[in-house]
Amino acid sequence: MSDLLALLMSYETLRVIWWLFLGVLLIGFAVMDGFDLGIGALLPVIARTDDERRVLINTIGPTWEGNQVWFVLGGGAIFAAFPLIYAAAFSGFFVALILVLFALILRPVGFDYRSKLPDPRWRSTWDWCLFVGGFVPALVFGVAFGNLLQGVPLRFDAEMRVFYDGNFFGLLNPFALVCGVVSLAMLAMHGAVFLQLKTVGELHARARRWQGIAALVYASAFAVAGLWLVLGIDGYRLVSFAGSEGASNPLAKTAVREAGAWLANYRAAPLLWLIPALGFAGAALAWRLGPRRPGWAFVASAVSVGATILTAAVAMFPFMLPSSIAPSHSLTVWDSTSSLLTLRWMFCMTVLFLPLIILYTSWVFRVMRGPVTLDDVRGSDAHY
Template identity: 75%
Template sequence: MTELLAFLMSYETLRFIWWLFLGVLLIGFAIMDGFDLGVGALLPWVARTDDERRVLINAIGPTWEGNQVWFILGGGAIFAAYPLIYSAAFSGFFVALILVLFALILRPVGFDYRSKLPHPQWRSMWDWGLFIGGFVPALVFGVAFGNLLQGVPFYFDDSLRVHYEGGLPGLLNPFGLLAGVVSLSMLVMQGAAFLLLKTVGHLRERAHRALGVAALVFALSFAGAGLWVGFGIDGYVLTAFAGTEAASNPVAKEVVRQTGAWFANFKATPVLWLVPLLAFTGAFGAWWLAARRPGVGFIASSVAVACTILTAGIAMFPFMMPSSLEPAHSLTVWDATSSLLTLRWMFWMTVLFLPLILFYTSWVFSVLRGPVTLEQVSDSHEHY
């Protein structure tokens, strides 16, 4: 037992564990808050009347704030466990993140103010605000991941201060936009799969059609992005570094760029190819099963979401934020973390509180299970 604890508390193991923790938080955000964003993006298209739009809003209204916890936890984990990545990312992606923030601000005010007045123009304005609050973050998050795979234009000076040379136009490159389409279609698919659980009648039929379109776009764009990564983008290879137990120093290593390097981990461990395969299978399963067994369809969609994020993480490991200006300054799992003591304290806090969050979330969705109907929202003034 002592040896196992010593192994778990070693710097190398904790660095890897925190890479896993961050992946879990990103997946949790994409699955839970992802269907909120997807429903927002679908709002003007699936719902055609005011009461139908109220059904969609009330389908996610009681839980969207709780789902935001995953977003906050992800940002907090990066800030505490990966301060170098936090500083570099928030410098490089500042404009994009501000755009996401402004879009997300439209969600709470949209939920709270939409039904305050019965005027059609007033409600239509907030409906489009909720659409923007779902569409923009879903797209921008994918664009950010696309730029990570290409490398971000930053470097460290002699004082280890990060410098970023780029801007929003540079982020909106062809591959970045393709990655944005992957993310957007993936979250729209997740939102449509959730609506099949929460709606009935014509709304459910339209949600299923939207699910089919989103799943097809996701599969095609995900396959296209994979081919582009394999044959059109130079990946990063770590050739020498200070070691997995050494103090974090992002410039104490050697890195080269090679075409197809992002596939190296899959080639070294062929069983990992099952992860992207499950992403395609989950998308197809979501469309095939959702109309018959919506609960299983939602699980299949969630598997697709999780495996898409896992595919990107496995491809880049151990890199987390590659640098296109100075490849040797790229941030990796082994040289971008906080101190050993910080990782240990955060490990035990996560072990304590993450199960509580999972338990509470499961309880909330169990209590709120079942569809939202037109009769419920039209007969009640307590709904949004």
């Protein structure tokens, strides 16, 4: 038992565990807050009247703040467990992250202020704010992943100061925009599946139609991005490094760009090909189950969301923030973490509190289960 505990608490194991924890938090955010973003992006096309828009807003109004906890936890995990990645990413992606932040700020303001006045122009303005608050983050998160897969123009000097030699418009390259479409369509699909759980009648039927459209766009863009990555984008390979137990020094390694390197992990373990396959299968199964079993359709959609993120993460491992201008300055799982003591304390806290968050979230959704109808919101001051 002591040998097992020593292995679990080793620097190498904890680095991998925190890579996994970060993946769990990002997937948790995409699954739990992703349908909120997707519903915001679909608000103008599914809801056609003020009452219908109120129904859609009230399907997520009671839970969206709790769902966003996953986003906060993900950011906190990067800050505490991978401080070099936090510093480099927030430097290079500063404008993009500010754009996401402003868009996310529109959501709570939109929820709270939309129904303060009955004026149609007032409500329409906040409805468009809620649309922007869903559309922009869903798109930008995908664009960010697209840039990670290509590498970003970062480098370190001899004093370990990080420099980013790109700009915001450089992030908007064709491959990254395709990845943005993957993200946007995926979350719109996920949001439409959730709406089938929470609405009835014509709103349910429209959500079903838009789920099909979003799933088709997602599957097409996911396939295009995958082929583009395999045929036209070089991956990264570690040639030498200080070791999995070594100090976090990104300059103490040699890395190269190499055609097909992003497929190395899949070639080493062919069973991993099931992960991208689950992305397609989950979307198809969610469409199939939607009319009869919307609960299971939501689970299938969540599997599709998680598999899509894992597809990129597995391809990149152990790289987390590759450098396009100095490959050996790329940040990996082995050279961008906090100290061993920090990872140990954070591991203990995560094991204690993450199950509590999951249990509380499950309880909230159980209490709030059931559809929201037009009759619920008409003449009611208790709803948004």
